[in-house]
Amino acid sequence: MAIKALLIAVFVCVRFGVGKIGYFLPLLACAVFSGQARSDDIALSMQRYAKQDGIDNSYIFNMAQDRQGYLYVSTRRSVYFFSGSRFYQVGLQNISDSSNRAVIVRLLPDGRILLFQGHEVKVSTGLTSVRSSPLTLSFQKLRLEHIRQVQDVFRDRARIMVVDSRGLRECNITNEPALSCKNDIVAGTKGSAIYQLGDRTVFIAEGSSVLRDIDGREIIDVAKSQRPKTAPSDHVENSLYFLRDRHLYLPDGKGNFPSAPVDWSFDSAQLLDRPSFAVGSSDTKVFFDGTWLRSFNGSYWSFLNYDLSREQDLFFAFVDRNNQLWTEQDSVELDKMVGWGDWENFDPHNIRSVWSVLPNGAEQVIFTGQGLYSFSRHVLGKQIKNGNYFFAERDGQNAFWAPVDDKALLHCIHIKNDLTCDRSFAVERVTGLAFSAKTSTLWIASDDGLLRWSKDRPEHLMPVLDTHGTSLKMASTAVALREGRVPWAIIGNMLYRQDQNGYFLPVVTHWPNALAFMPLVIRFSSKNDLWIGGVRARNGLLHLRLDGDRVAKIDQVDPALVGSELVFSLLWDTRHRLWVGTENGLAGFDGHQWIRVTKDDGLISANINQQGLSEDQDGTIWITTSRGVSHLMHPEHLFLKQNLNPVFVKVMLGERLLPEKAVSYTRDPLMITLGTLNTALASTSYYRYRLDGVDQNWITTTTGEIRYNFVPPGHSRLIVQALNDNRNLVSDPIVLEIRMERPWWSNWPLIALYILSVVGLPYTLNKLRFRYLMKRQRRLEALVEERTMEMRAAQAALEQQARQDGLTKLMNRRTAEASVKRLLEKLSRPDDLGIMQSATLALFDIDYFKSINDRFGHAIGDEILTGIGARLLQAKRQEEIIGRYGGEEFLIVVQGDFVEAKARITALLAVLSDVPFETKAGTLSIGCSAGIARTRPEEAWEDALERADQALYKAKIEGRSRIIVSERDQDDEDYPG
16 A cells, blocks of 8 residues: 555646656666666566475476376486475475486376386376375385386276387286286387377377387478477477478477477587477477577567576476466576566566557567667567657658657657657657547647647647637646547546547546546547556546446456556556556456456566557567566467366365274364466466355355364365456356265264153153252242342432432533423413412522632532532422522522512522531632523413523623512512612
8 A cells, every 4th residue: 555655646746846757656666666777678477386386406407297287307316296386295205216317207098196206116006186286195015027127107998018228019907916017129229319209198109200100100200400409308308390391390289380480590519419409388488408598479589587598408398288488597496487489578677667668560669768779570679769768659651659758759660770850849748649540630638738730731730729719738648549539638637529620529527436536547448448547546547438438437456456556557558458557466357348458467477558559460468567678479368268277286184194994982073275277377276165064155265274173074076166256257166075084973863862861750850850940939039029129229320319419409401491490390280270380490600609619629619519508408388499509500490489489589698698608618609690581381481480580691791699680670660679
C-alpha cells in the first residue's frame, strides 16, 4: 500500500506542478527506490534450485518425467522429484557402487521407473498417481541375466532396450525379479550412437551416416553434416541433432527434422571436443554449441540470460510437458527458464529510462530517456537520435509523431537506421496521440490542452473548441478515435467527444468510481465500447458502453481481475484482446475471461509504463516496464485452458506415511503436503480443501500444507482443488480416501454389553435418581425463596433510587415532572360544581451557590444541598410536590387558592433561609430566589413552568432573595394587590 500511495503522489506532483520532469509513473517510482546499474541486456529470469530447495549439491546429470507428470533429477548421490515448489528425495536406499557413477532415471514402457548405477539396477513396484507420489514408491533390486553391466536403457514402444559393451539388446523384467536380456544384439549397434526419439529407439551405426530404428528402417541420412560428440553414458542421454549447410536439424517428436538457420560463427570441431546439445518445443529451440547457449524463436537466435551466456560447460537441457526449459550450471545448480518460448526480455543496462517500443516488423525503435535506438533480432542497435523520447504514433506511412523532452512534438521519417524529422511544434508534455488515417488528422493530448493537426494546415496546431466556439485550454491526458475517425478525449479530467460540427462537448463530468479519479488512458475496443484507465480510485479501469453519442452504462472493473487499482496503459490488439498495464503486471481480456501476467510468468518487471504497450505486425506484444522491455511472443498461449495437475505429495499420519488401506484407530495428527505438477503455473497456484464431515466450507492454503490434529474413525474423504487466479483456472477435485478402524470400545459386542447392563439396572438407577431429585428439589425451593426475598428488596431499593434524588432525597426531576402531570390531569377534571381547580408552581434556586462551591468546595455545597432536602422533607405536606429540578434549582407545587399557595411557598423558603446550615466549613446562611406561576386548564404545564422560570430570572435581576410572580398571573383579576 505504501508503494501504491507513492505512485499516486509522484503522479500528482508531476501532473500538477512540481515540474515537467517525469512521464511514466512506474518508472518514476522505481527511480525513487533504486538507481543501480543493470546487470546486462539479457534478462529472461531463472528460478534456481539448489541445496536449500531439497536437491543435493553433487553433480546434476539427468532429468526425466513420468506419465503422471513428476519430474526427476539425477545426481551423483541420489534421485529427486519436483512437487511444483521444491524437490524431495525419492524414497530408496543408497545404491551407490564403487564406480561412483551418477544415478540414472529411465522410464519403462509400462510407466514404472528404472534406476541404475553401474552394476546395480532397481525398478519401482508401482506407478505414481494423484494419490501416490514417488515418496510412496518401493524399489526392487534386479538380478542381471545374460548381461554384465547396464550402460544405458531405452524404450522402443512396448520393448525395453538395454545397452552394454556389446551393443543394444532387447530385455524384459521377470517376476523373480530380474532383468533378463536376449543374447541377440541389434545389428550395427556395437559402438553406435543410440538415441531416444519419442517412444522409439534409433541409432547411427559406427562409420555410417544413416539414422535407423532398431528394425533397420532408415529415418534420415545425415551425410555431410556435423554431429555432436556422443555423451558419456553416466552423464546424460545423447542429444539427437545435426548441422548441415549452417542449419540446425532437430526432431519435432513426430519423426520430422525441421531446420533453423545458424547465423553465428563457431568452430564445428568443438562439437566433437566439448559437450553440446539441442532441445526444443513446438515453437522454440535451444542449442548449446559447446560454448554458448542460445534460443531460437522461429525467426532469430538470442541469448536467454546473461548467466547462461558466458563460456561454461553445460551438459543437458530438458523441456517438460508444460514447455518449461530446465538446464544446469556447473553441474551443481538446476535452473528453470521462466517464460521460455513465450517471452523475450531486454534490460539495457547502459540506457536510462526505457519508455516504449515502436514496432516495425523485423526492426523496432526503442524510445528512451537518452534518445531513439534501433532494436532488431533482440539486439540493441545504434542511437538514431538524441533526446528524451517517450512514445510515438504512426501516421500510416514510414513516419511517426513523437513528443520529446516534454517540450516539443516531432514528425519524423524512419527508413532503416536513418531518421529525418521535418516538423517540430512547441507543446508542453504530450501524454496521448491519435492519428486518423481516414481524415489525415492528428489529435494531441497535452498540458496545453487537446490540439489538432491536419494536412490542410500543416504548419499549425489548432486548439479544439467547445460548443460556444471557445478554446478548451484545460490540460488533456488521453485521446482515442471512435471507428478511426471521431476523437474522444480526457480534457480537464472529464470525458469529451467531438460532435458533427467539429465542436467538443462533455460526455462524462463525474466519475462513478471516485470523485478524485484521474483518467490516464482511453481505448476503443469497438464502436460502442470504450475503456478508460487511471489512478486515485478503488477501481482504476472503467468500461463505458455507448448508445449512439451518449454513455448508456459505466461498468467498474474489479481490481482483482486486472491485478491493481492503478491502470497506466491500455492496448486493443488486432486479435480483439484488451491488454491492461498496471504497477502489478499485465492483464488481458479476450471477451470471455481475464488473465493476469506477473514476473512469475516471465515478465521482466511488474511496473508497466504509461503508453508502455504496443502490438507488432505479427501479433506479438511489446511491453515496457520500469526495468526494461518484455516481448510476448505468443499472447494466445496465456488464454489456453491448462490442467494444474494437483497431487498429494506426502500424506503423514503421525510419524509414518498413510497407506491406502485401512489403518488402526489413532489420535495422531494427519499432515498432508500438496503439489501441482504444472511447472509453468506452480509458483502462482494455491489450493483449497475440505474434509467431509469436519469442514463445512472450503479452506485455502497457499503453502500446500494441511494439518488435522485428529481424524474421526471410519471412512473420510479429503477433497482438494488447485486454483490459479491469474489464469482463471480451477482444477478437477482430487480425493484422498482415509479409512480408519473404530476404537475397540466402540465395537458392537461391547455396545451390546452396555445395552444389557443398562436394561438390567433401570429400577435401581431410577429410584436412586428419584431420591436425589427430591432432595435437590427441596434445596432448590429454599434457595429460590431466599433469592426471591433478596430480589424484592433489591427491586424496592432500585425503585426508590429511580424516583429519588441521591443527594437531597427529594423527588428527582423525572419523578417530579411525572407527579405534576398526574396532578394537573386530575385537577383539569371539573368537580361536582363544574369548577376546575388549579395549582401553583414555584421554581427556586440558591443565591450565590456557585460562590459557595468556589470558596468552600463542592463537598460543602453538597452538605448544604443535603440540608435543604432534609428541611424540605420535614416541612412538606403530603399533597405537596417538592423535587430537585437540577443543580441548585428546586420545584415546589402547591394546590389550592393562589394567595394561600404563595404564602405556603414563602413559608417553605423561610425554612431554608431563616436558619443557617452547620457545615464542616462552619455556619453558613443562604438566600433563595423564586419565580411563581399558576397553572391554567387550557395550557400545558410546561408553559406554566416557563413562566415560573422567567419570574425566577426576574428575581435574580432585581437583587435575589425574593419571590416574583409571573407577569401573566399578576394581570389576573383575582391577583391580590
